[in-house]
Amino acid sequence: MIRPNFDDIFMELAVNLAKRSHCIKKHVGAVLTKETRIISIGYNGPPSGTHNCDEEFPVEGCARDNKGSCTLALHAEQNAILYAVKNNTSVEGSTLYVTLAPCLACARIIFSMGIQRVIYMYSYAEYKGLPFDEGLEFLKKFGVQVDQYEKEIKFEDNLI
Numbered sequence: 001m002i003r004p005n006f007d008d009i010f011m012e013l014a015v016n017l018a019k020r021s022h023c024i025k026k027h028v029g030a031v032l033t034k035e036t037r038i039i040s041i042g043y044n045g046p047p048s049g050t051h052n053c054d055e056e057f058p059v060e061g062c063a064r065d066n067k068g069s070c071t072l073a074l075h076a077e078q079n080a081i082l083y084a085v086k087n088n089t090s091v092e093g094s095t096l097y098v099t100l101a102p103c104l105a106c107a108r109i110i111f112s113m114g115i116q117r118v119i120y121m122y123s124y125a126e127y128k129g130l131p132f133d134e135g136l137e138f139l140k141k142f143g144v145q146v147d148q149y150e151k152e153i154k155f156e157d158n159l160i
């Protein structure tokens, strides 16, 4: 039997969480860990108890901002961080596993919250057609350890 390492376990969980997203465009999952324990999870979507974009706007899609992003959704990283904070769990020194590299707005939050390391699977810049991953650059510049997850985990349609 193959004994999986924690990077694989947490990234597989992030991939599975992404599948729960109601976003009509992009499904992203995030897992927040400290040492080898999970302290929070999240996937992208409007705050819980508000909207389910795919069910409410199946034809026209939800309203978009000028960058083409959903105007209602919190990003997976934001959902994971906010849930931890709401429950009085410190995220200082934690590691974030996320299926899509953090955008700049999330990077600012990740840095401010004292998250120490980010492991991501896909490039946000590639997905958005941007010249470079400004979120990752921001994190690196201010001392957050950033690593791309190297292995292949099967993703479906909306997942890239």
Ligand SMILES: [Zn+2]
Pocket: 023, 024, 053, 062, 063, 070, 071, 072, 073
């Ligand atoms: Zn939406």
Ligand SMILES: [Zn+2]
Pocket: 075, 077, 102, 103, 104, 105, 106, 107
């Ligand atoms: Zn973001």
